[in-house]
Structures are given as C-alpha cells and as structure tokens.
Amino acid sequence: MLDSTPTGPIAKIENLRVEFETKNGTVVGVEDVSFEIGPGETVCVVGESGSGKSVSSLSLMRLIEYGGGDIAGGRLIFDRKDGGEIDLAEADQSLMRTIRGNEIGMIFQEPMTALNPVFTVGRQLTEGLRIHRGMSKAEAMAEALKLLKEVRIPEPERRLHQYPHELSGGMRQRVVIAMALACKPRLLIADEPTTALDVTIQAEILALMDRLKRETGTAVMFITHDMAVVAQMADRVVVMFRGNKVEEGTVEEIFERPQHPYTQALLAAVPKLGEMTGKDLPEPMRLVGQGDHAPEPIKGTDDVLLKVEGLTTRFPVKGGFFRRTVANVHAVEDVSFTLNKGQTLSLVGESGCGKSTAGRSILRLVEPLMGKVELDGKDVMALSAAQLREERREMQMIFQDPFASLNPQLPLADQVAEPIHNYKTETGSAVMDKVANLFDRVELPRSFMRRFPHELSGGQRQRIAIARALALNPKLIVADEAVSALDVSVQAQVVNLMMELQADLGLGYLFISHDMAVVERVSHNVGVMYLGRIVEIGPRRAVFEDPQHAYTRALMKAVPIADPRRRKSEKDLNFKPIPSPIHPVGYAPGPSEYREVSPGHFVLVSESGY
Amino acid sequence: ERGADGEVKIIYWQAPSILNPFLSGGTKDVESASMIVEPLARFNAAGEIVPWLVDEIPTVANGGITEDLKQITWKITPGLKWSDGSDFTSEDVKFTYEYCSHPEGGCAQLTKFDPIESVETPDALTVVVNFKEPTPYPYTAFVGGESPILQKAQFEACVGAAASTCTEQNFNPIGTGPFVVDEFKPNDVITMSANPNYRDPAKPAFAKVTFKGGGDAAAAGTAVMETGEFDYAWNLQLAPDVIAEMEAGGKGKPVAGFGPLLERIEINNTNPDPALGPDERSVVRPHPFLGDPAVYKAMSMAIDRALLVEVGYGQAGRVTCSWVPAPEAFAYNDAPGCDVQDIEGAKKMLDDAGIVDTDGDGIREKDGVPLSILYQTSTNAVRQDFQALIKDWWEQIGMEVELRNIDGSVFFGGDPGSPDTFQKFYADVEMYANTFNGTDPQSYLGNRLCDKAPTPASQWQGENVSRFCDPEYDALHAELTKTSDIAERQRIGRELSKMAFERGSIIPIVHRGRLSAHSNTLGGVDLNVWDSELWNVADWYRIK
Amino acid sequence: MTNSPQDDVIVASTATPTAIEALQDKEPLAPPSSRSRDIWDQFRKHKGAMFGLWFLTFITLAVLIGPYIWQVDPQKLDIRNKDMRPIYTALWDSGAKVGWNKPLGSDQLGRDNLAQILAGGRASMAVGWAAMLLSLLIGTAVGVVAGYFRKLDSLLMRTTDLFLALPILPLLLLAVTLFRQPLRVAFGPEGGMFVLIVTIIAITSWMPTARIVRGDVLAIKEREFVLAARSIGTTNGKIIRRHLLPNVLSPIMVSAALGLATAIITESALSFLGVGFPSDFPTWGKMLADAVVRMERFPERVLLPGVAISLTVLSVNYLGDGLRDALDPRIRGR
Amino acid sequence: MLAFATRRLILSIPTLIFISFIIFMLLQLAPGDPMAQVPLTVPPEVKEKMRQALGLGEPPLVQYWKWLVQVFWIEPQVLIDHIFGTSFAAGDLRVISWQTRSPVMEIVIQRIPQTLWVVGVAYVVAILIALPIGVYSAYRQYSVFDQAGTFVTMIGFSIPPFFTGPLLIVIFSVQLGWFPSIYDTTHVVNDWESFKVQLQQMVMPVMVLAFQITAQLSRYMRASMLDNLNQDYVRTARAKGLSEAVVVNVHVLRNSMIPVVTVIALGIPSIFGGAIITESVFKVNGIGQLLLTALFANDLPMVMTLTFIFAVLIVLFNLIADVLYGLLDPRIRYD
C-alpha cells in the first residue's frame, strides 16, 4: 500500500456528532470530533471511559446504527482503494458491507466475547475472505492458516478447528486481529485491543500490531485509555473528553507538553513504572489540583499482622463414571509470607497464577488444603465455622469488579450497613450514623446513601466497596485487583484513598494486582507469583530494582512505560506459554525453597515451572 | 340383499372396551357385543320376550317349563351356524353356563346363572336347565343382550382365572349375529363387516359397520343430527333444548323409549353424621328428622316433577312416583299429587307437624335440630340442574340444603376407603338413577330389604342404600318370591313400590327414557330399552 | 460542580476548574429517585402492561365490588325468566327475549348471567391468585434451596421430575377423599374445596418456577457480591433473602404471571372435567363448560366467561412482561 | 459426554422406580373403583367377585411388585420376542388393563399413531411457525409486527382449548361443513386422496394445539434472540461485512437456538402424553384420551403404566435436553 498516494489522509473525520435515542431522551455520544488518519500512521485516541472513543470508531464503520445510534452531523471521508473518496456517513449499508472487513478492519475491545462461541475459529476467519475475496472454502482455509501464522499463534493448524473458548485470551485476541487483517484493509481500527489482557500478552499483541503495521503499511486508529500503551504505539494522539476532542498532537507533544488541563490531569494520574525508584516506602500520587503539600511516605509498623506458611490450595477436577477426583488444579502451592501491620504486601503475576485463590484462601472463602494462616497471632485455619465468622471482622476483602461486587438491588447505605447488622456492632440509629461516617471516610457525599449501585460511576462504587470493608474496623484488607477495572484518573484517586486510610487506620493490605506500576506505587513488600508459587518476594524496592528470578525480569520487561521515548521493541520479549496447573491425583510437588539475596529478599530456587 | 347398503356408522359416546359382555357388564360393551354374539331369546321393543336362536319361548303351557318351576328346556333352531362356519350346538350353551358360573372368572352376569343347578344337553339342539329352587321367572340366563352364547371352541381355554388373558377371544368373539369383527381398537373404534354365515341370507343390509366410541353426548348428537357424519348415536343425555336445537340441524332425529329407569332421590334412614364413625352406621340409628313422614312428604310435595322433566329430559322423561315405573302393570301410578307442585301444602304439613322455625334463622327445626341437609349426586349436567332446582324448592319450604357432586367413578365405585360412594351415603339425600334388566322386578324390589343395607361388615356393599327397614315390606317381598301368578305378582309389586314411597325410603322424580338419535337415512331403527338398542341391527337399512 | 464538600477533598482547590472537573466523579444528573418510582416510570412506558394493569384492576374491582352493586343472587333460580338474551341482542333482533332485569341474560335455569360472571370471577380469581402464590412459594423455595445448596440439588431436581409426572386428576380425587371432611369442618363446603383445589393446582404447577429459579440462583451464586456478602459474615439465610431473592425477582415475576394464567385455566379445566367446586358454585370455567353445548343459540354464555378468562390471562401476561422490564435495573437504568 | 449420559441414565433408574412407587401408592389410595362403570343392576357380590378376578384383593405391595416385574422384566421380553421372533415371554402375565383385559402396551402402541399425527404434527407446525415469528419479532423489536405477534401469541396462550375446540367445531364442521368434527382413527393413508382426508380431519385439532404451543415457543425464541442480538460477536460479524441475513440467520440464530432447542426437547414428553382436552374434544382417541378414560374407569394398570411411561419420557428428555445443550454449545463439556 505504500504506492498509494501518500498525500491525502486515508480517513478524515469532520465534526462528527452521534446521538442515541433512548427512553430518557436523546443522549449525545459524540459531540464534535474531527481528526484524520494518514497512510501508515498510528493515531491513538485516548480518553476515559464513556468519552466517545468507541462511538467514533463504530461510526466510521457505520455500525453505530445497529446499536441504536445515529450520525447526526459531520462527514466521514474515506479514501477507497481504487482512489475515490467517499463520505461514509452518506453511504448506504450495502455499500458499507463491501467496505467493512474489506477496506476497514476492526479489532474489538473484548476478545472474550468478540468471537461467536459456536463456530470454529477457521469458519469465522474464512467468512470475510469468502465474501470479499470470492475464495473457495479450501482457498480461504489456506489463507486463514497463513493469517494465523502471521499473527504467530502456536500450532495454527489445530486452532483452525478449535472453538473460541478453547483458546486463551491472548490467542483469541490474535484471532480477532487476524480476522481484521484478513482482507488487507487500508485502515485498521483497534478498540482497546489489550485492555483485558495480561501485561505479557499485551506486550506481545502490541508488538505484533506494530510489526504488522510496519509490514503492510496499514493506517491504524488505536483506541485506548492506557497512556502507557499510547506511549508505546502512537504516532499521533487525539485526546477525547466527554464527547469532544480536546487536544491533538504527536505523541511527544502530548506527553511532554500537554496543553489541555484534562490531558495534564490524565497524565499526572498515570502511574509510571520506575517513578518510585530510589524510594523505600510507598507514597500517594500527586494529582493535578491536589496542591503542593508533599505526599507523605507511609511507614507502617514492624508488628506482624498476618503470617502465612506453606499455604496450599487445590481444586479437584472430577471425572470418570463415578465423578471421582481424577486430577487437581494446583492453584496455590506452598506459599509463605508475612505482612506487617499498617503495611502493604502485593502479589503480582499473570492471570491464573493463583493470586486470587491465595487471597481467598487466607480468608477461608475457599478452603485451603494445608498450611498455616495466623492473623494477629490467631490460627485462622483452626477456627470452627462460627469462630471463623467472628474472625472475619478482622479481615475483609475488596473485589476486582465494582459492578459485580455490589448487589444491584440494594440501596448503598444498606450494603454498607450489612456487616454492621451482621455482627451487631452498632444498633438502632447508631448504625446509620456509622454508615454516614463511612461515607465521609471514603469521600462520598451522604446524599448517595439512598442510591443504587447502577447510579454510580465505577470509582464511586469501588469506594462503596471500600466503605463496606471498613465498616467493621478490620485489621487486614485483601484487595483483589481492587483498582484494575477503573479508569486511570479514578484509579489514582482510589489508590490514594486506600493509602490515606492505611496511614490513618493502620490497615494491613494484601494487594493483589497484575499492574506493576500501581504495585510499585503502593507496596512495602512484593511477592511475584507464578503457577501457584511465589517465585520472588521481598521489599518492593529490592524486587523492582533488582529482580532476580527470570520470570520477574520478563514480567518487568513487558510492562509498557508511559513515556514515548522508552518504547520497547519486539525482540526484548520472550515469553514461554504458562504450563498447566492441573496435575493428576497423587502428584506431590516439592516444597518451595528460597535463597535470600539481600535482607528480606528471597528468590525461589526450586523448580518453578518457568 | 346382504351388504347392499354399504356402511353404517354408529357412535357411542362411551367407548366399548371389550366385546365379551360377561367380563364387563357395561352397557356400551354389552350393546356393541350384541351385534356379534346373541342370546337364545330377546326382549323386543315392547318388552315382550321373543325367540331368537330358538323356535319358541318355553312356557309352562307349552311344556317347556316343568310344573314345579325347576326346569326349563330350550330347543335350538336347527341349522344355525357360527360366523366361522361351524355348527351352533347345545354344547355351546352349556359351555356358556360353565364359563360364567366359574367362581374365579369374575363374570359380570353371575346373578343370572346363580340359580342354575345344572345344564344338560340331551342332544345337539336341546338345552335343559335345572334350577336349584322353583323359579317363577326363569328367563334370565341365555336371555337378553347381557347373556349371549359364547362359542365353546373359541373360549374353551379361557375359563376361570384365564378369562382375562384371552385378549384375542375377548376382542374378537365368534358369534351368530349379523356382523363379525374386522378390527377392534379398545376404547376407540370397532370395524365390522357382515357375517357371511348369518342365518338370513338377505341380511344384514349393511356390509360394514364403524362403531366409534368416545367423546361426549353433545358431540355424538351433533355428529348425527347436525353434521350427518354418523348414522346412529346412543343415549343422548342432554337437556331437551339442546336436543331440539340439534334436531333443527335437519340431518337426523331423536327417538325415545321407556324402560324401568328411574331418577330418584334416596332418603337416608340412618344418621349419616360422619362424627358418629363408621361402626355406628351399622347400628341403624334413626335420622334426626328424615324419618318423620311430614318431612319427607313435604319434600316430595315441594318438587315440581313436570318442570324437572321439561328442563332435564323433555320427551325422554315422564313424571312418576313409582319406584318401578315400567312395565306399566307393575307401576304404582295413582300416587296422589304426584304431578303437581304444592309448596304451600308442604309448608302447612310441616307446620302442622310442629316443625317450625323456632330461632328465626329461616330454617325449621325438629326437636331443636335444624332441617339442614346435604344433597349429593354424581357429576352430570342435568343432575346439577336438578340439584339447583330442588334445592331452591326445598329452601322455599324452610330447609337448608348443601349440594355436593361427586365424580361418577367415585360415587358409583364401591371403594370402601372412600367416604363418597353412594353406598356409604354420608349425606342426607342422594340422587341417581337405577333400573333392572328384563321385565320382572322381583330382585329389584328386593333392594329395600333390611339385610341388604350396606354395613362395614359387608365392606359397604349392599343395594339398600337408603337403609330402609320395615318388617312388613320384608314380609310382602317374601310373598312375591313365592307367587307365580302374573296378576298377583303385579299387585304385590305395586304395593311394594308404594310402601317404599310412602314410608320414606325414596322420592321418585323422573321416569327416564332412553333417547337416541338416528340419521334420516337410516331405516329399521326400533328403539328397545329392554334389551340392547342394537338388537335388530340386522334389519337396519339405508333409506334411499 | 457539586456542592457537597466531601467531593472536593482529593482534588483540592489550586488547579484550573476544568482540570478538577475532569478528575471528578460524575454524579448522576437526576436527583435520587426512589426505586418504586423508577419502577413505575419504566412500567408506565409499557403499553401492554398498562392495559394489563388497567384491566386487572377493573376486573378485580368488578368481582369484589360488583356483587354489592348488582345485588342478585347468582344461584337464584328464576325458571320463568330462563334463557334470556343479553340486552344488546335487542339491537339487531327485536324479537329476542331480553330485559333490563337480566342485562346479560340468564341461563337455562334462569340464573342471572351478570351475577354469575361476577361471582364466578371471584372464585376464579381467588383460585388463580391463591394457587399462583402458593406455587410460587413452593417453586421459589425449592429452586433457591436446590441452587444454593449443592448437596440438595440432585435430590430436589429428581423430586421435581416426580411432580412433573404426577397425574393431577387422581391426585385431586385422593385429596378430596382424604381432606375434604376436615377441611369442610374448618372452612365450610366451598372454602374446603377452595383450599383443596388451590393446593392441588399449586403442587402440580410449581416445577417450572423451581427450574428457572434454580438456574438463576446457580448463576447469581457465582457473582462476586455473594462472595462479598459471605466475606462480611452474612449468614446463608440472609444471603438468600437479601442477595439472591431480589435478584431472581424478575423470573419469579414472569412465572407469577404465567402461574396465575395457568391456575385460572387449570381450575376451569377441572370444572370442565367435572371435578371441582360444588355444582351450584359458579366459576368461569364451569360456566364455560356448561354453556358449550348451547354455544350456537346462546353464544354469549360461552363468550362472556371465555373472554373474561382470556382477557384476564392476557392482561396478567402483559403485566408480567412489563414488570420484568421494570424490575430489571439494567433495563430501568437505560 | 457419553459417560455423562450413561451415568445419568443409570442414576435415573432408581429415580424412576421411586417415582413409580409414589404414583402407585397415590393411585392405590385414591378413591374410585374399576367397578363403577358396571351398571347398578349387577349386584355387589358379583362385583366383588369381579374385583377378585382382577387381582384387586391382594395387598398393595404385592400388586406393586407384580407390576414392577411385569414392566421391567416381562414387557422387555415381549419386545425382544416381537423383534427377534423368540419366545422368552411366552406364558408370562403382562400388564393387563382392567377395562379391556388386554395388554396395556398393545393399546398404547395402537394409540401412538393418532397422538403422533395430531399432537406431533401440531408440535412440528408450531415450531415451524414459532421460530420465524420469534426471530423476526426480536430482530424488529417493538415494531408493529412484534407488537402484533406478541398480542396474538399471548391470546394463544390464554385461550383454553376447551373453548377454542368447540368453537372451531361449530364454525368449521357445523356451519361450514369443511372438516369432520369426529376424528376417524381407522382412516388409512395410502394415496393422495386419503392423505387429503387425513389432512382435513387433522386441521382443527392441530390448529388448536399449535396455537398454544406456538405462543410459548415464539416467546422463548424472541427472548433468546434478543439476548444474543446485543452480543459483541454480532458486531464482529457485521464488521466483517457479512450481510444482515447471514448475521441474523447464521450467527445469531445458531446461538439463540441453544436454549430453545432444549425447551423444545423438554416439551416432547407432552406430545406422547397427548393433549387430554384437545383429544377428547375432537375425539382423536390418542394417548391423552386413553389416560382420561382410564382415569375415569379407575383402570389402575393402564393409568399406572401410562403415567410411568410419561415419567420415563420426562426423565429421558431432561437428559436429552442436557446432552443437546452440550452438543450445541461447544463451551459446555460434561466431564
């Protein structure tokens, strides 16, 4: 495509306005957006959730009509392969059908749901080819295989005949990319293609897209809200805010000289890996508008709050005629650590490595197979059901998904009051006073007390979850991906809130996350998990600045940095697929043995599977 | 000419389930089987006994019955053939006796054969029946649709306990009748064709019969009189206005005939209070007020029988106060005031007896017990209308009436575990219809003897459901069993009917006829209520 | 900008107002509205549901209050005025036997059709509601328990199979035998029969509800808020009551609508088959069954109860549809 | 999958035995008497004899045991004999109906064609009508078609068959004379003419039944389509440039059919169970009518066997529905 006229842009959006007719009147999804995408260029569109990024891209595909939207104004100029320019906003759907998938390809936000669950990968890949290229079934299959090889899926022949659910998230996203690229489109729209993925897989996908773009010269419109990804990918950046474009510029301009206050605020809220280099203790972020009082490091204490030894949790896999256990998922394998009062221990690692299970096992929300858990000197494992319930006052949990962890049918105040009622720590009108205090504590207006979860934004909901966890004055809070689902700006606020509470109340956090940058910001100690084991654990500074285990290093390398001048190249990346944690019954893995590299910094020396 | 008129289609809204009448006794089964198997003698439409497979009816006069009334001799018409071509002989008749009287066979017509001591076959065409006791009326066994003759060769292996395993035989009996079974689908449909060996070479006129079962009376009526899909519909128990409307369809017409079927209200002579417990019922504890003649007479007077007939049966009903409404000579027809309603008279009668409303609730009391009754019957549209009307009248004379209708299969079933059977009679009055076979009511009149009352000891079996017990009645009935003079028998019969009515056992309401319908093109129908309706199906023909 | 002071804590005062705005949580624009109000607002938009509500209210009021206005005893026979036609037949057939004393005509025994429709409606509606509620109760209880407690699941689901196979007629007859007398003593002849019929209809119709509820509970049980509830020490009973039940409400609502319909139809089918209330106790089903044979001459006698049954069932169905939409916070939020 | 199915099948045997026991006891306890249909002219002693001949005198447990043996041991032998011409069951007592004194199974087999013709065809017709209606009204949600479809299907659901049945008879048989009001079970279809006759007599019962079934199925179909139309993969399919027909009729339909197919499978037992009221209104003497008459005649072996067959079908089709779900949805794997 390099021979096509390099002069004009491939796509030009002019004063786009998109409206939705809803039952409550007209909602404006995009108010006024204009930008263009040149050949071979990557334009990143950034902005927080709901700012209209997806709506813009769907308008370009004219798919917005199927979602109930209507292009109320503006022009969408597209330069077709054979030269002519057309206004997509005026084109009719049958013309659009020849353009979609053929000249414009699109990668969607959710790899988990973007594929039809009941058709094989091969079938879904070949559909577009057969329509737009008029290929026979066999030809299309051959071409699909080529595409899969191009996106470097392992064992591509086998994948063709598999169903989407049999593929991991990363592989699915590759299939979606292959599908979008199938007909060699001139413009590729990627709508948050990596948001749902692990860092390592994200790094690979980003590298893959970069390479494909360079090889084919396709123009890319890349939508994301992750500034680190922008720094990695973009040539130019368009910043959107509540349906409007607020700023546009080259990636360097945007990162180094942001003009619009929103862009400034956004960048300030982005945690950057390496920002904490040289500091021993975590400290809250400085947010735009927060004034100049310096963030104070949080020290914590040296008293042991939680001591975990040899924690092992396995899930049985049932099978055979009598539904006996035939194998076990070794989710957590011989994990030991200690957490001090007022401090934060983070567990990081890829999806499926057992972080959540470890957290839940400590609270005995899943029953561990063996191991010792001591909370403030009390043996949690030995407690009876009634005692355990009593002990839960001391340990609480915040979950990843603020949408899922609140009951949609209950008013917020009732949800926060529930633990109080459960343990009768307060009675009568004192309950609502306490709830009101908690709302104050998490900085939500008291007027929210009578509202329902769906009336709140994600960040606000997560604060409700925090308030609920605080209701019983626990000593330990297990925060399982508590900020992963939030927009960066909101994430920063919630992180700061949590740290502030820690400083004030002396809470101990077990912070579970796969986001290395956030972990760097909040932790006193970090444990890196791989395949159910902790492969490296120690003070945050030691682990981040001097990673010892091969896996830790690979992980660090994969994290994108929100700085366009520190891009990673594909050759740095080298990941092995994670082996299965399922082992037959009777398989007894060896104990975890560690080497102390520096005071408190341990590295696994026994076989970890990596 | 045989088979010249093609097909005739008959619909019975109750579907026949078996073609061996000895194993079922249900009307639908008896009548469907009557086209195939035949008895030695039948009753005709007038209720007279006519020879069928014999040359003449044996009587004392012609020497067929001995003077001591203990033996009857039947002479089979020579040359009769079964439908499979074999000869019809006295052995078959004897076999039929053996078949039905076998104690394990569960024969439904056992009563007909019970009085027989033995059956002898001096030759192939002569049957001699010996009775255990003198039998003034010997025309029960081998007479009428209920006791036809089975072929010995076919049923030989089916005697006793084996009876119910002989599906093939029970579904496809070989007979002497005008038709033979082609296919029998139990509870659904029978297809038949003309019997090639039928004794009259010119009959039957129809080559095929389709005998459909199932549905309801209204649908059957519609199919014959309105849509003309069928030629003959049996027993249309429908309100007269409904029948009239169907008749307006113009494709067929109803015909009615009267047998001894009587719709009646039985009066409970014992105290049915369930609180008394079952054993108390066997001690005949008098009913608190129904034993008072003033009460039951007033109840009878309050009923407008003419209106009931008009509402419920139309041309298929007649006003009567006789327990035995037919044959005419047995009927007690001169009951005073039977055909008029007299509410005022009834009230006065109660007043005179001192049964008045003492506590002002509108309900009279006798000795402090309010005249509050439970009135039960089986589930059936006409009966429910009757219930509503009668309730209304009785309430007018100061009684309180609660209605209950019970599913027929429970009400008429004899399940001793159920409180709702008509024999148990846990109610004050109950309504149903009953009749008897043939033309002689002797055993039917025995239904009000003291020892026929159902009790726990008898598993609640017994015909005297009203638990009427009157020594004079018992004595009079004993006299009947010894009398053979016809006129005298008729007089005693009338007297017994009258006693049952006047002494508070029964309130007869309607003499019910059988109403069937046939298509306008079906000829030869002669409605017979004394025997199977299809008794003369061999004579049916298509009007062209 | 909000005026609540707490909102400003993180993003304090110095930077430009736009920046503050950018980082601030959006508050819902509308003032907090009560949930019932939301539900009603959403419900109102469903035309069918509004029709259903309107008709159901109408028919309920009619059968409740009607008999006080139209004070004719539905069981009162008036043989002289039998077979009257509804008053409107006079419009096209001047010879028809009509009269204002019997506005909807009378039946073959002269009972007033209007009074019967009203009284029959009372019975049918009462049976429908009671049986529906009871069946809902059983179905929900079984469904929730089966879904929530794994151990009981297969036992309860097999029990469900058992009940699916139970024939209703013998069951009813058996129940009549066993319980009619004690119930008659306790509730009177009609009340006793009512209790019996309601119970039998309920215990033969709860199975679909149980299945649906179980499926939903199985899914909701895996949602994080249930785990969250457990982690804050909520007992099983409370989890079921506060967290599971409200979230399975919408399928229950739909079952309720269908259940009411099924119960009314089942009752009428029982009347049609002749096992049901005492014969002089009118219900819509019985009126319909009695009138079928005279359908051609007196079409109103089938049409009145028939249309009453159908419209009631129809409006209940629509009502259920609307309620489901209104109760689903996802739809309501939109 | 196979192991799953076999395991469930084997587990269902004790379930079924238990169900049969409960039903048996229920029927035993229920009032009513097979002699109720015998005229009152037959005296009680004779009726008692007849009861004895039916084996009614034995204790219930013995009767139940006999029935179990007959159903689980002798009837299968009869089947084998019938297929292979062997004679295992010769002389053994089969389950005998009290009304007809003939083996229950033979009557059942006799009735199945009627029921399948009418109820089965109605089911098929209903599926063929309901699915397109459901698909289209979901695709055009809130359109006139959708609203009208909803209304009509709701009406279909809310009118009981004992109302529509006689109504149709009055209109089409009595007034117009187009179709017979009484179904002819002896009719044999062997050429075009007779097929037309068969069609004519099937029209009304099929219409009544199909109306009801259509109502339910199309509601399910619509709901399921609506669930799937908003899924991400639909957008992906569109983004590939597929035509709407392919998007809806291939991608969405295939996913939406998964729950609907299982609903359809769960409804199949009711086909064999017959449609009691519709069958008796149109005199289609099928299984439903058989059960009804058997009930009213208190023919316990017949009722028992029919209910039991019904229970077997319910359990079986529950299993089939689960298996189908697994087959249609590649995400679900048993074991």
Ligand SMILES: Nc1ncnc2c1ncn2[C@@H]1O[C@H](COP(=O)(O)OP(=O)(O)OP(=O)(O)O)[C@@H](O)[C@H]1O
């Ligand atoms: N189908 C719809 N109906 C009504 N409003 C819609 C619809 N789709 C999107 N919107 C509105 O349009 C606005 C922009 O949404 P859009 O999906 O483009 O956000 P986004 O920037 O892609 O967010 P995210 O990062 O969460 O994907 C939002 O305010 C949303 O509420």
Ligand SMILES: Nc1ncnc2c1ncn2[C@@H]1O[C@H](COP(=O)(O)OP(=O)(O)OP(=O)(O)O)[C@@H](O)[C@H]1O
């Ligand atoms: N209830 C369960 N039954 C069976 N296996 C389970 C269960 N829960 C988790 N697992 C398995 O245990 C392993 C660890 O899961 P876990 O949820 O702890 O991972 P994680 O590190 O939290 O991943 P993520 O980042 O995706 O949340 C995974 O292989 C998972 O499939």
Ligand SMILES: [Mg+2]
């Ligand atoms: Mg988006």
Ligand SMILES: [Mg+2]
């Ligand atoms: Mg996790």
